[in-house]
Amino acid sequence: MTHSSKQHLRRTQWTIFGLVIVAYMLSFFHRVAPAALSTDLQASFSATSAQLGIIAAVFFFVIMLMQIPTGIMADTLGSRKILGFGCAVAAAGCFVFASAHNVLLASIGRGLIGFGAAIPFVALLRLNASWFAATQFATLSGLTILFGNLGAILSTSPLEILSHTIGWRPIIAVSGILTALIGTLIIWFVRDKPADYGLPSPDGAANYNSDIHKKIPWQNQLSTVIRNRDTWPCFWVGFGICGTFFTFTSLWGVPYLMQTLGISKQQAAAHILVMIFCHSLTALFLGRASDRMENRKGLLLCLATLYVVMWIPMLAGLHVFTGASFLIFALQGIGSTSYTLIWAIAKEVNPVQSAGMAIGVTNTSMFLAAAILQPVIGFIIDRNPTNGMLFGVGLLTVVSVFGLIYGLKLVETYGHNIYAKRFNK
Template identity: 35%
Template sequence: MSVDPSVRQRFQRLRWTVYAILILAYMMVFFHRMAPGVVSADLMASFQTSGAALGSLAAMYYYIYTAMQIPSGVLADTLGSRISVTIGCLVAGLGSILFGLAETFEMASAGRFLVGLGVSVVFVGLMRSNTQWFSERYYGAISGLTLLLGNVGSILAAGPLALLLKTTSWRSVFVGIGLLSLIVAVLTAVFVRSKPQDAGLPTVQELDGLPAHPPRDRHWALDLRGVMTTRAVWPSFFVMFGITGSLFAFAGLWGVPLMRDGFGLDRTQASLYTTAALAGFAIGSFALGSLSDHLGRRKVVIVGASALSVVLWLALILLPWGPGWTGLTLYALLGMAAGGFVVGYAAAKEVVPPGVAGMAIALVNTGLFLGAAIMQPAFGWVMDLTWDGTMTGDVRLYAMSDFRNGLWLSGGFALLGLIGALFVHETRCRNITLPATAAANSGNQPNRPT
């Protein structure tokens, strides 16, 4: 099928407009996720909390985010990315403002809850949008680029946020990011389209001269059941749970306190190490996603990255590292190895029908945030077990031996992720529920690999 060049140009312009707005929303998702690690001392002083309580406050985001992943997938596949992300940004913006203005621990928890509720739909909506606007053969690379750009938000929530806090309060920062979220909600409602057809354009498959993917033709509950019972989806869930969940818990809360309390660095210096981890994660996501597309393989990349992650957690525990190039290198490599998780999204969506890709992405993404939600307070809890009672003002001061207990727990989670990676189904970078040419309109039921 021949497509008019002007139609292709219009498609390209709208595709990148949609992508840019949703990426901006996703940057704020990462900012909210990682910022508590830099303001941890401020939060402990403001609300006079223990390590476990601080972990619970930070993890409030993850609790609701985790619970909302399956509903987010359903919303992305039914209502579309435009509606779900617009509503999500509105709720997150209000939650961030409440968090910044909170005078009590309970109000802060409520604000953090609303932030998690709002941003929970953004990533799945973005990844679902990518399945509509980008060719399947580049999905690993575009997923990696998505994580690379999204991680700009997490990098801003590390070193740059620490510098900003020298001139303004943590409360002003969260009120400001809340107002920005409200602006992005408006941009999403006005400019984003969930799929090309909504703008009168051909599908990405039709631009390649192929038939469009078959649409969903059943109630969403039946589609969700089909995804949940597709065994080949679940290994990626456990990769997310163990590998990326442990990294997010560490970089998002405990990585800065480790360098501050364990090695005596100030907050700005300590935040450079989590910045290195998050930069490594961003680069690793893009590099490993692109490598997977180039090789035409998913499993080998996921297994290799997972194994490296386990080795690096052990290195943090056992090697004689410290501030300087050894610490920065280990933090950066830990983030880079965890970036291999991005291939899990492609592996998951390629074992279910295209019409339910959002649900599959949401299911495996649940594992990531369930892992982080468990790890953030668990890390603080195991440190509290051996804490010797030392305080600096109103803030608990942990010893390096306390942090090492948490690192052992993180390494155990990563090992579970590696075991999951060994069971990932190799799709060879194509949707295995459709003919290899994608030329047949073959219905919507998965040929479930076992």
């Protein structure tokens, strides 16, 4: 590869990454927004806690249903087409949600947003696998989480403050316009692999672009991923660790703090901001450290243990650790990044041509957990207004422990694809 072609490849790599990461940031914004807007949404739709949980959970339920189809489409149709379509659907959902005046229409709007928001992450990881060297994958996953969580940070304190100034409906409508714009830019500039721009593949990425893999029917590839026993520990770690993190930060974290500590919504949103900020920053360094150390499982287990332990002061209502609430949220944010390594593991324990499907299957677990837990906790709160919030945190603790236990069953890949060697393929 000549010096000029290397420079051209690098510019194109990061242009594509930058465009798609904006779409991912917008999906993260919508994922967490109900937490900062919880009281506004309840007032606008006259919703109970259970109904609020349903409005938030519809987003996760649709994303969950879309993960495997998105992985299949990313591996067969290519990321560019499905990203453009997803942005269009998400933009339409924003306009429906912003104009809704009852729980049903709000849920439909959130569902459409969820449909579109399901696509950027899997599509981006698939693009990363094609455009970057294999040894950069975990680092890029960490960088993806860092930027994605900047969107989540915008939907904490900044969103809470702005919603008091102009209201939540104009904010959601403007986000729809931005989503439509970025979708147009993606269709214009993004290509699925370097060859589409007449560029050489980076070292380590050639396997993802090989034409021979396109001859394998997607049904066979998906069956291989699902029947692979090494895929499922990744799935259940995602369910237990990431699913509880999503449930707490995207809806019930703010009400929990307002009820247990008696603080304002703005102060509570600041706690969630700290948790997400620490999560995103740690994810960046974790991915890089994992690639350099060639260690996946050990790092994951250390951080997952920290995450689980940090539920203990939450169960005590944080009163035992008066004044340390921000520290607890920071540590739990750091520990929560453990799950970000399961994408690399899932990719490395499955055939290289099935990267999108492996990530899609694994990702399903996170959104499945949030889709179940958000309305269940809302139901618990409605049935027991006094202690329901603490009971909900207890449920999150149990599910987190479940995820940690499955972390012990993960296969250490040492940063390399081990499918062929492990199964003698």
